Amino acid sequence: MPPKRKAALEKGNGEDDEMDYSQDEEELSDKETYDKLRDTFDVVAMSKRARAAHPKDSASFLFKKCDQWDAQLRPDHLNRPIWVDDAGRIILESFSPLFDDAQDFLINIAEPQSRVSRMHEYTLTPHSLFAAVSVGHSSREIVEKLDSYAKTPLSPTVIAFIRKSTSSFGKAKIVLKHTLTYIESDDPAILEKILKDPIIAQCRADTNAGLIKEAAPKIGVMAIPGTKMAAGANQVAAAAKQIPQPNGEPQKPAEIIASLREDDDDEEIAQVHSFQIKTDERERVIKRCQDIQLPLTEEYDFNNDEMNANLDIDLRPHAQIRYYQEKALSKMFSNSRARSGIIVLPCGAGKTLVGITAACGVKKSVIVLCTSAMSVVQWRAEFIKWSNINPEDIAVFTSESKTLFPRNAGIIISTYSMISMNRERSHESKKVMEFIKEREWGLLIADEVHVVPAVMFKKVTYAIASHAKLGLTATLLREDEKIEDLNFLIGPKLYEANWQELSEQGHIARVQCAEVWCQMTPEFYMEWLKPGITQKRALLSVMNPRKFQACQFLIKYHENRGDKIIVFSDNVYALEKYAKKLGKAYIYGATPQSERLRILENFQHNDAVNTIFLSKIGDTSLDLPEATCLIQISSHYGSRRQEAQRLGRILRAKRRNDEGFNAFFYSLVSKDTDEMYYSSKRQAFLVDQGYAFKVITKLEGIENEKDLAFASAQDKRELLMDVLLAKESDAATEKIGGDLFSSRFASKGKKRGGVKRTAGMLSDLSGGQDMAYSEYAKSRNKELMKKKKKGPQNDFLRKLTQKKK
Ligand SMILES: Nc1ncnc2c1ncn2[C@@H]1O[C@H](COP(=O)(O)OP(=O)(O)OP(=O)(O)O)[C@@H](O)[C@H]1O
Numbered sequence: 001m002p003p004k005r006k007a008a009l010e011k012g013n014g015e016d017d018e019m020d021y022s023q024d025e026e027e028l029s030d031k032e033t034y035d036k037l038r039d040t041f042d043v044v045a046m047s048k049r050a051r052a053a054h055p056k057d058s059a060s061f062l063f064k065k066c067d068q069w070d071a072q073l074r075p076d077h078l079n080r081p082i083w084v085d086d087a088g089r090i091i092l093e094s095f096s097p098l099f100d101d102a103q104d105f106l107i108n109i110a111e112p113q114s115r116v117s118r119m120h121e122y123t124l125t126p127h128s129l130f131a132a133v134s135v136g137h138s139s140r141e142i143v144e145k146l147d148s149y150a151k152t153p154l155s156p157t158v159i160a161f162i163r164k165s166t167s168s169f170g171k172a173k174i175v176l177k178h179t180l181t182y183i184e185s186d187d188p189a190i191l192e193k194i195l196k197d198p199i200i201a202q203c204r205a206d207t208n209a210g211l212i213k214e215a216a217p218k219i220g221v222m223a224i225p226g227t228k229m230a231a232g233a234n235q236v237a238a239a240a241k242q243i244p245q246p247n248g249e250p251q252k253p254a255e256i257i258a259s260l261r262e263d264d265d266d267e268e269i270a271q272v273h274s275f276q277i278k279t280d281e282r283e284r285v286i287k288r289c290q291d292i293q294l295p296l297t298e299e300y301d302f303n304n305d306e307m308n309a310n311l312d313i314d315l316r317p318h319a320q321i322r323y324y325q326e327k328a329l330s331k332m333f334s335n336s337r338a339r340s341g342i343i344v345l346p347c348g349a350g351k352t353l354v355g356i357t358a359a360c361g362v363k364k365s366v367i368v369l370c371t372s373a374m375s376v377v378q379w380r381a382e383f384i385k386w387s388n389i390n391p392e393d394i395a396v397f398t399s400e401s402k403t404l405f406p407r408n409a410g411i412i413i414s415t416y417s418m419i420s421m422n423r424e425r426s427h428e429s430k431k432v433m434e435f436i437k438e439r440e441w442g443l444l445i446a447d448e449v450h451v452v453p454a455v456m457f458k459k460v461t462y463a464i465a466s467h468a469k470l471g472l473t474a475t476l477l478r479e480d481e482k483i484e485d486l487n488f489l490i491g492p493k494l495y496e497a498n499w500q501e502l503s504e505q506g507h508i509a510r511v512q513c514a515e516v517w518c519q520m521t522p523e524f525y526m527e528w529l530k531p532g533i534t535q536k537r538a539l540l541s542v543m544n545p546r547k548f549q550a551c552q553f554l555i556k557y558h559e560n561r562g563d564k565i566i567v568f569s570d571n572v573y574a575l576e577k578y579a580k581k582l583g584k585a586y587i588y589g590a591t592p593q594s595e596r597l598r599i600l601e602n603f604q605h606n607d608a609v610n611t612i613f614l615s616k617i618g619d620t621s622l623d624l625p626e627a628t629c630l631i632q633i634s635s636h637y638g639s640r641r642q643e644a645q646r647l648g649r650i651l652r653a654k655r656r657n658d659e660g661f662n663a664f665f666y667s668l669v670s671k672d673t674d675e676m677y678y679s680s681k682r683q684a685f686l687v688d689q690g691y692a693f694k695v696i697t698k699l700e701g702i703e704n705e706k707d708l709a710f711a712s713a714q715d716k717r718e719l720l721m722d723v724l725l726a727k728e729s730d731a732a733t734e735k736i737g738g739d740l741f742s743s744r745f746a747s748k749g750k751k752r753g754g755v756k757r758t759a760g761m762l763s764d765l766s767g768g769q770d771m772a773y774s775e776y777a778k779s780r781n782k783e784l785m786k787k788k789k790k791g792p793q794n795d796f797l798r799k800l801t802q803k804k805k
Contacts, residue, residue, distance in 0.1 A: 092121075098149065109124065109146070110123055126295075130165065134169065171185060183289075190294065213271055299339050301336075311409035313387050328497070332470060333358075343495050345472070349502055367411070371415065373399065395410060404432065499691075515694070521716055524543075524544050527723075528541065536723070536728065539723055541674070541675050548709055549705075572615055574634050589617055603626065627663075629650070630647070632665075640682055641685070647686060
């Protein structure tokens with residue numbers, strides 16, 4: 001949603017709501033930055049004028065067709081929770097009594113764009129509709145249900161879009177046979193149509209003139225909806241209602257699947273047709289088929305895979321899958337098959353357990369790819385913790401360690417770079433790669449999938465023949481817009497959790513976010529305004545004495561509250577200056593490992609060490625559940641991902657379920673500099689997740705603080721001299737690579753981008769308001785807990801593995 005609109009939707013926002021985030025570049029030249037700032041302020045002025053013209057309603061002027069909607073509004077529109085416009089954009093009222101049902105439905109059929117407190121925005125896309133059909137929604141059902149929730153009848157354009165996007169589903173699929181890739185259909189005419197496309201014809205690997213014809217595998221009723229021999233999930237569900245059980249309860253769909261399979265023996269032998277494609281052209285073919293309106297489905301019928309050995313793995317009894325983990329997995333395991341796709345859960349919400357449960361569901365060989373060797377170690381440990389897998393069956397493939405599993409089926413955990421590397425491999429490494437390449441994998445789990453460059457991922461998919469792929473991430477974000485590629489490399493987004501819901505339930509910490517505006521001192525600003533200083537400008541902004549004082553004040557304030565604080569600075573020059581001046585420990589890329597461990601140990605266990613300074617090496621790899629407050633003094637331009645990653649460091653806070661607990665996230669911004677533009681851009685993703693950034697223009701009590709650094713004019717001048725004498729390179733952000741911390745402190749290297757701003761004081765963030773908030777949260781918690789699905793999670797696995805048992 002354009003931020004101007006989004007901000008206005010949140011009634012009662014402050015006047016800084018309407019910032020412009022339409023551009024996604026991370027780095028801008030000075031001139032571009034100035035242009036942007038100027039435009040931004042114009043937008044603010046424009047919006048104010050618009051609001052003045054509509055004093056009673058700050059949002060309706062944004063809905064250009066409101067007059068038309070007025071005419072079409074259904075008489076009971078107040079009871080219906082959604083608006084749908086012609087472009088397929090859906091606005092959902094989160095205060096509606098039908099919100100939960102509507103949300104459950106929308107998450108299946110549309111892409112969530114923004115979930116702020118009162119209005120959620122979704123978009124219908126071909127990918128989302130494709131995913132909807134594959135989990136059992138028919139085209140008709142989507143139209144009817146969407147229409148029933150809508151305040152106005154759906155427009156013919158939207159209906160046509162839904163029909164068009166869903167009609168061709170399931171006509172052809174991409175399958176793996178003996179590590180080779182085929183396009184398969186039970187209707188040869190479809191394949192001929194596909195082969196007429198010159199791009200796809202080029203990607204064909206077999207030299208046959210015609211198509212390969214063979215008996216279809218026996219897959220009972222659960223074939224892909226839309227094919228001749230299929231019955232979709234709806235039919236099964238309908239059948240379930242009709243078949244009464246001895247105890248009077250309807251039979252479960254999974255039971256029907258099993259029983260129908262048993263009756264399957266007398267069926268006529270169906271034929272399938274196929275042609276082989278070059279494995280390295282897989283992505284191109286998938287993309288092209290989508291373009292010619294014949295999207296390929298990729299589903300793994302693992303229950304009926306007799307070719308690949310079964311893996312002895314189950315969840316341990318103590319593993320209780322949380323309801324949102326189950327929801328996410330049920331999207332993957334619809335129709336008792338595994339669909340490839342991406343699951344998006346916030347940092348600390350338990351993506352690893354989701355991956356492990358998926359492996360327990362498929363029960364075939366699994367390959368897990370991570371971003372670092374340290375994550376490999378962690379994944380292995382988590383497999384052993386949550387499942388009954390024999391540790392011998394887990395092999396690791398990193399530069400340090402290269403093992404193989406001894407039996408026919410097993411798990412290999414490795415890194416993207418180990419699999420995709422171009423350099424000459426060692427003998428051992430070659431052996432492992434051969435081992436990986438020559439077999440079929442039931443499941444490929446791609447951790448932190450959004451950070452992997454598309455070219456690298458292509459190499460990975462080329463090297464690994466996997467039936468199903470599961471991508472895991474906290475932020476499906478890339479500033480370079482390459483995120484779309486993942487739809488073709490892995491599959492569509494299957495599930496995206498609602499961050500606010502998880503924090504209300506205590507699965508992740510509740511966080512108060514604030515942007516603190518720090519006026520530049522006149523001397524610093526004079527220098528900042530001088531033309532021709534490019535790099536130095538960033539350094540002047542971060543070294544602004546008033547920012548330093550704000551940081552010092554906040555550290556003291558939060559240390560007194562008993563918080564443990566991490567201060568982040570991308571800029572190493574500032575990191576050292578701040579930390580040394582304040583007498584705090586700091587870690588950056590060049591800090592030796594032993595020193596890092598010592599500092600982190602102390603931060604964890606020593607009551608005298610409550611604040612540490614970290615460069616961006618701490619953005620992603622740190623697991624410090626003691627941390628309850630983050631202060632950001634310098635960051636990477638407008639990176640939404642970095643902002644979310646940093647927030648992720650406190651989402652795991654140990655104390656998150658304490659009565660009235662809040663974690664704190666401050667961004668210190670030098671006023672009237674480009675930091676303001678970047679800061680608002682950085683917040684966009686979190687704002688879409690429902691986080692409200694308060695703007696603090698004055699830190700209450702700072703004027704009474706006696707020991708503030710750089711209080712005298714002389715000190716300020718000296719600091720300015722230091723900054724001016726610093727090398728240009730001191731103004732650059734740190735360049736880092738490789739593993740950052742020992743596995744002891746490492747989470748699994750998580751990566752994760754309009755602003756909702758409200759004016760506020762520091763006391764608003766931590767005083768009585770918190771209590772009111774926590775009371776509210778408590779009752780909401782109870783409500784939400786009631787809604788959670790009851791019963792043991794292993795039911796879920798039982799459903800998946802019923803056939804085998
Ligand atoms: N169902 C569950 N029951 C109990 N503990 C769980 C469950 N799911 C996850 N956890 C725990 O929550 C913590 C966070 O899990 P995990 O590291 O998988 O999160 P993540 O989403 O990968 O986070 P990050 O992105 O920060 O790495 C871990 O300690 C994990 O054991």
